[in-house]
Amino acid sequence: MAKSKTKYNYDLIVLGSGPAGEKGAAQAAYFGKKVAIVERDYYLGGAAASTTIPSKTLRETSLALSGIRARRLHGVDLALKRRATVQDFLHHERTVKDAERTRVMNNMLHHNVDIIKGRGLFVDEQTIEVQILGKEPKLLKGDIILIATGSSPRRPDNFPKDRRIYDSDSILQMKSIPKNMVVVGGGIIGCEYACTFAALGVDVSLVHNKNILLPILDRDISFALKNGMSKIGINLIMPESVESCTVKANWLEIKLGSGKIIDTEAVMLATGRTSTSGELNLEAAGITPGKYGLLEVDQNYQVIHPETRKPVPRIYAAGDVIGRPALASTSMEQARFAMIKAFNLEPYKEHVTPILPLGIYTIPECSLAGKTEEECREEKIDYVVGKAAYNQNARGMIIGDRDGFLKLIYEFNNDLSRPMKLLGVHVIGEIASELIHIGVNALIMDASSNLFIDTCFNYPTLGELYKYATYDAMGNRARRLESE
Amino acid sequence: MAKSKTKYNYDLIVLGSGPAGEKGAAQAAYFGKKVAIVERDYYLGGAAASTTIPSKTLRETSLALSGIRARRLHGVDLALKRRATVQDFLHHERTVKDAERTRVMNNMLHHNVDIIKGRGLFVDEQTIEVQILGKEPKLLKGDIILIATGSSPRRPDNFPKDRRIYDSDSILQMKSIPKNMVVVGGGIIGCEYACTFAALGVDVSLVHNKNILLPILDRDISFALKNGMSKIGINLIMPESVESCTVKANWLEIKLGSGKIIDTEAVMLATGRTSTSGELNLEAAGITPGKYGLLEVDQNYQVIHPETRKPVPRIYAAGDVIGRPALASTSMEQARFAMIKAFNLEPYKEHVTPILPLGIYTIPECSLAGKTEEECREEKIDYVVGKAAYNQNARGMIIGDRDGFLKLIYEFNNDLSRPMKLLGVHVIGEIASELIHIGVNALIMDASSNLFIDTCFNYPTLGELYKYATYDAMGNRARRLESE
Numbered sequence: 001m002a003k004s005k006t007k008y009n010y011d012l013i014v015l016g017s018g019p020a021g022e023k024g025a026a027q028a029a030y031f032g033k034k035v036a037i038v039e040r041d042y043y044l045g046g047a048a049a050s051t052t053i054p055s056k057t058l059r060e061t062s063l064a065l066s067g068i069r070a071r072r073l074h075g076v077d078l079a080l081k082r083r084a085t086v087q088d089f090l091h092h093e094r095t096v097k098d099a100e101r102t103r104v105m106n107n108m109l110h111h112n113v114d115i116i117k118g119r120g121l122f123v124d125e126q127t128i129e130v131q132i133l134g135k136e137p138k139l140l141k142g143d144i145i146l147i148a149t150g151s152s153p154r155r156p157d158n159f160p161k162d163r164r165i166y167d168s169d170s171i172l173q174m175k176s177i178p179k180n181m182v183v184v185g186g187g188i189i190g191c192e193y194a195c196t197f198a199a200l201g202v203d204v205s206l207v208h209n210k211n212i213l214l215p216i217l218d219r220d221i222s223f224a225l226k227n228g229m230s231k232i233g234i235n236l237i238m239p240e241s242v243e244s245c246t247v248k249a250n251w252l253e254i255k256l257g258s259g260k261i262i263d264t265e266a267v268m269l270a271t272g273r274t275s276t277s278g279e280l281n282l283e284a285a286g287i288t289p290g291k292y293g294l295l296e297v298d299q300n301y302q303v304i305h306p307e308t309r310k311p312v313p314r315i316y317a318a319g320d321v322i323g324r325p326a327l328a329s330t331s332m333e334q335a336r337f338a339m340i341k342a343f344n345l346e347p348y349k350e351h352v353t354p355i356l357p358l359g360i361y362t363i364p365e366c367s368l369a370g371k372t373e374e375e376c377r378e379e380k381i382d383y384v385v386g387k388a389a390y391n392q393n394a395r396g397m398i399i400g401d402r403d404g405f406l407k408l409i410y411e412f413n414n415d416l417s418r419p420m421k422l423l424g425v426h427v428i429g430e431i432a433s434e435l436i437h438i439g440v441n442a443l444i445m446d447a448s449s450n451l452f453i454d455t456c457f458n459y460p461t462l463g464e465l466y467k468y469a470t471y472d473a474m475g476n477r478a479r480r481l482e483s484e
Numbered sequence: 485m486a487k488s489k490t491k492y493n494y495d496l497i498v499l500g501s502g503p504a505g506e507k508g509a510a511q512a513a514y515f516g517k518k519v520a521i522v523e524r525d526y527y528l529g530g531a532a533a534s535t536t537i538p539s540k541t542l543r544e545t546s547l548a549l550s551g552i553r554a555r556r557l558h559g560v561d562l563a564l565k566r567r568a569t570v571q572d573f574l575h576h577e578r579t580v581k582d583a584e585r586t587r588v589m590n591n592m593l594h595h596n597v598d599i600i601k602g603r604g605l606f607v608d609e610q611t612i613e614v615q616i617l618g619k620e621p622k623l624l625k626g627d628i629i630l631i632a633t634g635s636s637p638r639r640p641d642n643f644p645k646d647r648r649i650y651d652s653d654s655i656l657q658m659k660s661i662p663k664n665m666v667v668v669g670g671g672i673i674g675c676e677y678a679c680t681f682a683a684l685g686v687d688v689s690l691v692h693n694k695n696i697l698l699p700i701l702d703r704d705i706s707f708a709l710k711n712g713m714s715k716i717g718i719n720l721i722m723p724e725s726v727e728s729c730t731v732k733a734n735w736l737e738i739k740l741g742s743g744k745i746i747d748t749e750a751v752m753l754a755t756g757r758t759s760t761s762g763e764l765n766l767e768a769a770g771i772t773p774g775k776y777g778l779l780e781v782d783q784n785y786q787v788i789h790p791e792t793r794k795p796v797p798r799i800y801a802a803g804d805v806i807g808r809p810a811l812a813s814t815s816m817e818q819a820r821f822a823m824i825k826a827f828n829l830e831p832y833k834e835h836v837t838p839i840l841p842l843g844i845y846t847i848p849e850c851s852l853a854g855k856t857e858e859e860c861r862e863e864k865i866d867y868v869v870g871k872a873a874y875n876q877n878a879r880g881m882i883i884g885d886r887d888g889f890l891k892l893i894y895e896f897n898n899d900l901s902r903p904m905k906l907l908g909v910h911v912i913g914e915i916a917s918e919l920i921h922i923g924v925n926a927l928i929m930d931a932s933s934n935l936f937i938d939t940c941f942n943y944p945t946l947g948e949l950y951k952y953a954t955y956d957a958m959g960n961r962a963r964r965l966e967s968e
Contacts, residue, residue: 019943048878048943056944057882062551096881103876121720133702277619328943351938359942368943397540397580431915437922437947440939455924456836457530458843458851460501460540460814461923 006139008114010036012339013128013142015120017330018046019328020142021148022318024335028144029111031345033060036140036398037113038120043055044104047150047320048328054098054172055192056361057093062199068232068363069399070428093172110219116140117148122284126314130286144342145313148301148335151273154292154321156184159245162251165267169192178202178232178265182254184242186213188360190270191229195363198232205262207254208238214398216358218372218426220407225428228403301338316342330356355443359433364404367436369423370443371409382412383423384480386473390429393468394460404429404467408439409448410473414481419448420473435462485552490623492598494520496823497612497626499604499764502530503812504803505632508819512628513595515829521597522604522614528588531634531804537584537674538656539846541577541647546683552716552847553883553914568665576839600624610798628798628826631779631787633764633821635804636775637756640668643729644686647696649751650678662686662749666738668726670697674754674811679847682716689746691738692722700842702856702910704891709912712848712887725773751761759805771796778807785822793930814840839927843917848888851920855893855928856907866896867907868959868964874913877952888913890949893925894933895956898965903932904957919946931959 011033015144016024021037022044023138029035037267043049063069108115118132120140128145132139153167166174168189179202183194186208198204204402205230212219213226213236230236241257245267254262275293282289288306289295295317296304316338337352339345376383390396390404406427408418426441452470457463495517498509506528507520508731512517515600527533543919547553547571594600602616604624614622634645663686667678670692682688692714696703708771714720727739729751738746760775766773772790773779779801780788786795791843800822803815810893821831821836841853860867874880874888890911909923938956941947 053878053882053944056878060882069548088793092884096878099875100878101883116573178628277880294683318754333940334942353938356940357942359945391583394537394540394580394584397583398537398544400576408787426534431918433942434915434918434945434947436938436947437941437950439924440941441922441935444935445925445931447925451925451928454837455814455921455928456817456840457921457924458917459816460537461843461918461921466921 007127008036008140010114010140010142011343012036012144012146013038013120013140014134014146014148015128016046016109016148016150016319016321016330017044017104018148018150018319019152020331021046021047021146021336022107023332024146024148024281024339025113025339026107026111026337027339028343029113034115035111035113036142037108038116038118038128040119042117043101044108045101046117049097049100049104050170051168051250052328053355054093055096055168055196057096058090058172059192059196059199059361061092062196063325063363066199066201067197076460090373095165096315101393112343119279121279121281123281125285125312126332133454136350142164142314144316144339146335146342147277147280147315147317147321148319148331149276149321151275151293151326154272154274155269155271156242156271158242159267159269160247162247164265165245165269167269170272171268174266175206178452179205180264181266181268182207182252182264183268183270185270185272186210186238187270188214190268191225191362192360193268193270194228194234195232195361197228198234199363203235204233205235205237205264207240207242207256208236209241211236211239212465214360214366217360217368217426218407219367219374221366221426221428224365224405225362225366225402228428231361231362231403238405273320273326275323277321285312285315287315292323293321295321297322298342301334302341315340325333325356325358327358329359354442355440357433357436357440359436361433363433364401364429366428367432368424368426369436369440370422372424372426376409376423381423384420384473384477386410386469386476388465388468390462390465392463393462394428395462395464397459399430401430404432406435406469408466408469408473410477412477412480416481417477419450420477421446421448422451429462431462435465438463485558492520492622492624494598494624494626496520496628496630497522497604498630498632498806499612500530500634500760500803500814501528501588501592501599502632502634502803502815503532504634504815504819505530505630506591507816508630508632508802509597510591510595511820511823512827513597515827517827517936519595519597519671520626521592522600522602522624524601524603527585528592528599529585530817533581533584533588535653535656535670536812538577538581539652539680542579542656543676543680543845543847545685546680547847549749550683550685552683559867574664579744592957594864603763605763605765607765609769609796611832613655623963626798628800628823630819630822630826631761631764631799631805632803632815633760633805634761635636635777637753638756638758639753640726640755642726643751643753644731646731646736648749649729649753651753652757654956655752658750661953662746663690665750665752666691666736666748667745667752667754669754669756669880670694670722671754671756672698674752675709675846676844677752677754678714678718682713682718687719689719689721689748691726691740692720692874693725695723697722698844698850699851701844701852702891702908703858705850705852705910705912708887708889709846709848709850712912715887716847719844730911735940757804757810759807769796769799776807777805779805781806784825785818798826805941809840809842811842813843817869826832837928839924841917841920843920843923845917848885848913849916850912851916852908852910853920853924854906854907856910857893860893860907865907867893868904868961870894870895870953870955870959870960872952872956873948874946874949877946877949879946880913882944885914888916890919890953892950892953892957896961896964900962900965903934904961905932906935913946919949922947922950
């Protein structure tokens with residue numbers, strides 16, 4: 001390792017400028033800490049700016065271009081008569097990506113965070129050497145170090161290298177939109193891209209090795225998503241594995257476990273991600289990453305030493321690099337909380353909320369917060385369900401979403417005059433990821449069925465569904481008590 | 485008054501089947517009361533089904549047809565090359581209106597409410613005669629009577645009768661979309677229709693007699709709305725009055741107070757509504773309605789006798805018939821609460837929430853809940869404001885809403901370690917009426933700035949704006965304390 005003369009001192013060095021890195025750096029800087037953020041890519045923003053945001057932008061553009069939303073307004077057909085071009089598809093995406101990268105940059109500058117472009121390597125527990133192309137390396141000393149270097153796609157061995165075989169990073173560099181595509185993996189990334197491409201008119205097959213789509217979802221929502229995805233034309237092949245993938249002249253030949261053959265123009269691998277921890281020279285800090293490069297952390301997001309099982313002093317990690325849920329939203333909260341703990345900034349933020357919602361940008365969109373029915377059963381919690389359908393709601397009818405619904409799970413109690421405690425919120429349909437926040441707040445504040453009975457919702461809005469799902473739950477409780 | 489032999493006995497008679505009537509009837513029936521609902525129109529649902537829902541549906545269709553939303557995705561242009569036809573415009577509206585009427589009907593049948601079609605007139609405090617065309621009138625006796633007969637548009641005297649001069653009821657029967665239109669009145673109805681027609685390419689002038697648009701809004705939002713409406717091409721003429729309207733051969737000539745003349749193909753009058761109380765023979769129950777037919781009620785929505793100033797026994801009123809805010813959302817809550825009080829059903833619902841949000845379906849959409857800055861100043865409450873812009877939010881960038889923002893008002897306190905109490909929530913931009921509900925819940929539960937700091941919002945969503953507006957408010961408090 002090259003020696004450099006000057007040593008720069010910081011209260012905090014952040015490795016990586018994705019959602020966890022950005023918010024961790026901003027949090028510490030907000031409280032007056034001197035912060036450096038190290039980013040090896042040309043742009044700031046990490047995977048959120050380069051893949052999360054663009055993929056959601058493509059989804060939005062595909063919904064507009066395909067006319068799927070407008071078509072639901074009976075009598076209105078905006079479906080394009082022509083095939084969408086890659087240019088249509090990508091123009092808005094670039095604008096949004098650039099804006100997000102600029103926003104991260106401005107946020108760092110606004111907080112007086114030093115931005116250091118280069119590869120960061122541990123020299124010892126508190127020293128980071130930043131290698132900068134064509135320049136002398138810089139040595140940074142940090143009281144605290146936050147590792148937020150994210151993850152990268154993992155490719156299974158049975159797929160050859162070929163430009164028509166994409167992963168979740170390379171898919172956005174696609175040059176032309178194929179006629180058909182096989183998506184391998186029915187996790188969040190696989191389902192989201194399958195929907196976006198199907199909306200653009202691509203003939204999509206999704207090969208998934210389980211018999212349930214996104215088992216993290218409440219079963220009702222998972223089934224409804226399966227139906228919704230079939231409805232927009234996705235060929236769901238599950239449970240099924242991929243035996244092999246062979247490169248032919250103008251196509252790729254996929255052989256499934258069942259022996260079935262699919263010829264396709266393109267393949268997208270959505271088969272998990274590996275933590276980007278291997279290139280940090282972590283050994284110098286006495287840390288060995290686990291399987292898939294995962295860093296283990298304690299409840300304060302302080303890195304745990306793999307052998308002693310004790311927290312490594314002053315080294316924290318947040319975001320994809322520590323594994324699930326590996327969402328931008330939770331990564332930000334982890335990093336903020338880690339910095340509060342690292343710098344003893346309580347009571348500013350006393351805990352990371354236990355209510356972490358999940359937003360899935362499939363078509364239809366899904367979102368959840370709190371417990372599923374399956375979890376209640378496992379935990380032997382007696383519960384009552386209430387549902388309200390978009391097609392029974394004025395706003396739902398206006399936007400023409402005929403399949404969406406809200407499902408609330410309440411803790412059962414047999415006293416009709418007593419409200420029931422809210423346990424879980426599940427939505428599938430238009431703006432599900434936004435709608436869930438009403439329930440997220442209610443869960444955080446330990447609200448009961450009274451909250452939604454008392455709330456006056458704007459009319460016509462989808463928010464009203466909370467009231468009607470609660471009425472439904474109350475009716476279900478009353479019927480159950482009558483029959484007992 | 486004709487005599488009829490049979491007298492039907494009910495616990496509750498509801499006059500009118502709009503939002504207040506429907507929900508009042510359902511509420512009482514849910515608790516086992518025997519209920520009749522009297523509706524003079526052929527369809528159930530009242531103004532919500534015949535005008536509110538259709539106007540919001542037209543707005544949605546106009547946004548889809550005009551491509552306004554899609555155009556915000558740079559590089560995507562779905563604007564129609566042809567002039568929209570009335571058929572495009574109205575097809576989806578009819579479907580939605582029919583569905584809503586059917587929904588109300590099913591809700592009444594589901595709750596075993598007797599639906600009685602005809603004109604209801606008071607015979608005495610507890611007896612209603614229903615006149616049914618071509619049939620013998622029915623006499624209904626009710627322990628409780630709920631008046632929910634709504635309102636109808638009020639026409640100023642200086643406008644002649646002409647088929648090209650519409651009000652908020654007749655506008656939906658328009659046969660062809662005019663090239664230009666003058667909307668008179670800058671209240672909610674006037675602003676909403678002006679935006680919908682502007683989105684359809686009509687050259688709209690809005691004449692408003694005040695110098696502030698929708699003064700009920702926080703001033704920041706009102707100014708932003710003015711800019712937004714100008715941006716979609718509306719010619720805002722304010723403060724200004726209409727002197728006269730003269731019918732010419734192929735046009736209408738509007739003379740303004742300033743002397744300026746506008747020639748237009750169509751006029752829409754949005755100059756207030758009058759309560760529909762005049763045809764109920766209210767004298768028989770000893771009630772005289774006030775100005776514009778308004779019924780006065782106490783805090784339990786029981787009708788107040790105009791002379792004795794005491795509540796009239798067993799007679800309640802809710803919705804437009806009692807005046808402002810005359811919104812479907814609040815009307816429903818009023819009626820539900822009135823029935824709880826009338827039948828002593830506490831503690832099922834102990835009060836009508838003091839937090840009544842306002843959703844305004846202009847383009848851009850606006851919504852508010854709690855206090856405005858102006859109200860805080862009037863009430864001498866020391867406050868801090870925090871804002872977050874859609875164009876600094878990932879979801880806002882994706883949908884291309886460049887002007888929207890969220891504004892939160894917190895009660896100032898000078899202890900940085902103490903959270904601030906939330907006082908008001910104001911939004912302008914896409915899905916404002918949905919987004920407000922996060923704040924509505926927070927206000928109902930008396931939440932502080934800690935709630936949004938602790939909440940994990942899905943990414944990318946507009947919901948995140950609550951967190952960033954709160955950070956902004958905290959920063960503003962800190963800066964203020966530093967400078968003091």
